[in-house]
Amino acid sequence: MEMVSRKTILKKSLLKTLQSFKMSLPIMIGILLLINLINIVAKGHYSKLFTGNLVLDPLIGALAGSLSFGIPITSYIVGGELLREGVSLLAIAAFIMSWTTVGLTMLPLEAKFLGRRFAVIRNILNFFFAIIISVLVVLTLSFFK
Amino acid sequence: MNKMKKKNRISGSIRFLLIILILYLIVFLFSISVAKEAFLNFLIMFVKIIPILGMVFLIMMLTNLFFTTERIKKHLGEESGWKGWIYAMIAGIIISGPPYILFPLLGELRKGGMKNSLMAVFLYNRNVKIQFLPVMVYYFGLNFTLILSLYIIIFSIFNGQIIGWFLRDRLQGRSSSEE
Numbered sequence: 001m002e003m004v005s006r007k008t009i010l011k012k013s014l015l016k017t018l019q020s021f022k023m024s025l026p027i028m029i030g031i032l033l034l035i036n037l038i039n040i041v042a043k044g045h046y047s048k049l050f051t052g053n054l055v056l057d058p059l060i061g062a063l064a065g066s067l068s069f070g071i072p073i074t075s076y077i078v079g080g081e082l083l084r085e086g087v088s089l090l091a092i093a094a095f096i097m098s099w100t101t102v103g104l105t106m107l108p109l110e111a112k113f114l115g116r117r118f119a120v121i122r123n124i125l126n127f128f129f130a131i132i133i134s135v136l137v138v139l140t141l142s143f144f145k
Numbered sequence: 146m147n148k149m150k151k152k153n154r155i156s157g158s159i160r161f162l163l164i165i166l167i168l169y170l171i172v173f174l175f176s177i178s179v180a181k182e183a184f185l186n187f188l189i190m191f192v193k194i195i196p197i198l199g200m201v202f203l204i205m206m207l208t209n210l211f212f213t214t215e216r217i218k219k220h221l222g223e224e225s226g227w228k229g230w231i232y233a234m235i236a237g238i239i240i241s242g243p244p245y246i247l248f249p250l251l252g253e254l255r256k257g258g259m260k261n262s263l264m265a266v267f268l269y270n271r272n273v274k275i276q277f278l279p280v281m282v283y284y285f286g287l288n289f290t291l292i293l294s295l296y297i298i299i300f301s302i303f304n305g306q307i308i309g310w311f312l313r314d315r316l317q318g319r320s321s322s323e324e
Contacts, residue, residue, distance in 0.1 A: 009210065010210065013206050013210045014206060017202060017205045017206040020205065020249055020252065020253065021202060021205075021249075023158060024158070024248075024249055025158075026158040026159050026161065026162040027158050027161055027162070028245050029162055029191070030158075030161045030162040030164075030165040031245060032187050032190055032191055032194075032245070033162075033165045033166070033169065033183070033184070033187050034165050034168070035190075036183040036184070036186040036187040036190065037168070037169065037172065037179075037180075037183040039183075039186070040179055040182055040183050040186070041179070072272065072274050072277050073274075073277045073280050076277065076280050076281050076284050076285075077280070077284070079284065079285070080283075080284030080285070083284070083285070089285075089289075092285075093289075093293065096293075097272070097293075097297075100271060100272045101268075101269060101272060103244055106244045106245065106248075108161055109244065109245055109248050110244065110248050112158070112248075112252075113248040113249055113251065113252030113255070114248060114251060114252060114255060114261075114264060115255075115261075115312075117312060118261055118264070118265075118308065118312060121307075121308055121311050121312070122265055122268070122304075122308055125304060125307060125308065126269070126304070129300050129303075129304065132300075133293070133296045133297070133300060136296055137289065137292050137293050137296060140292050140296075141288055141289060141292060144288050
């Protein structure tokens with residue numbers, strides 16, 4: 001009797017997981033396709049985006065990070081290279097922050113699993129937080145100099 | 146009615162994929178090399194994540210099997226209290242994985258009763274990745290790394306509070322079919 005009920009529970013959870021996967025696979029594939037397209041177009045063009053303006057650059061950095069996608073380490077490497085090219089730390093901090101916290105390309109997937117409103121509010125909030133945190137980090141760092 | 150809704154949702158996923166494929170077709174018409182390179186990179190990425198997807202499938206199944214609604218509600222739900230926030234923070238820092246892997250997992254926990262605020266806290270703390278910190282130190286220095294990590298942890302709490310407030314406020318104000 002207990003064996004049957006365990007089997008039923010296992011079957012139920014397997015079916016539930018299969019259903020979730022079936023629903024998310026086309027979006028996952030679509031997003032991966034989109035990310036690779038964006039990455040190729042954006043590759044090598046990041047430094048051209050920045051103007052040297054201390055007010056505009058964090059905004060541009062946050063926007064560029066929001067549209068980009070990849071593991072955090074990639075944003076550190078890109079950010080490090082930008083820093084060497086003379087882009088302000090303020091812009092780079094915003095870029096790094098929004099790279100992982102804001103995901104415009106991932107929005108459909110996030111909305112599907114966590115709710116549309118959750119995804120939209122979270123991404124908007126994180127965009128502004130990326131700018132606020134970058135300002136705070138640079139300000140705090142200035143106390144250590 | 147429910148069946149109709151389900152049907153629409155499935156067609157929505159496929160519609161999204163079709164839009165992206167059309168985009169590739171347009172890019173292909175303008176630049177064959179860009180479309181080809183992007184598609185090859187996609188194939189490489191997809192092959193790489195197949196084993197990870199298998200693992201996610203297993204974890205999702207185990208989550209469905211062992212994380213009962215009662216358990217999730219107790220540790221990550223409305224009644225979880227401050228401990229829930231700590232669990233979400235630690236889990237966000239420790240558990241790594243790309244969003245397309247983590248969203249389905251969180252989706253399952255959400256169905257089980259995980260709070261919106263704790264999902265937000267978890268996702269925000271993903272930015273403190275202990276294994277990547279040496280690289281950040283190399284490029285930006287120890288002070289930058291420590292200060293940024295500290296701000297991320299602090300702001301994850303604001304993030305959770307605001308999102309929790311926003312969505313609860315909305316639920317109280319209107320009845321929602323989305324949530």
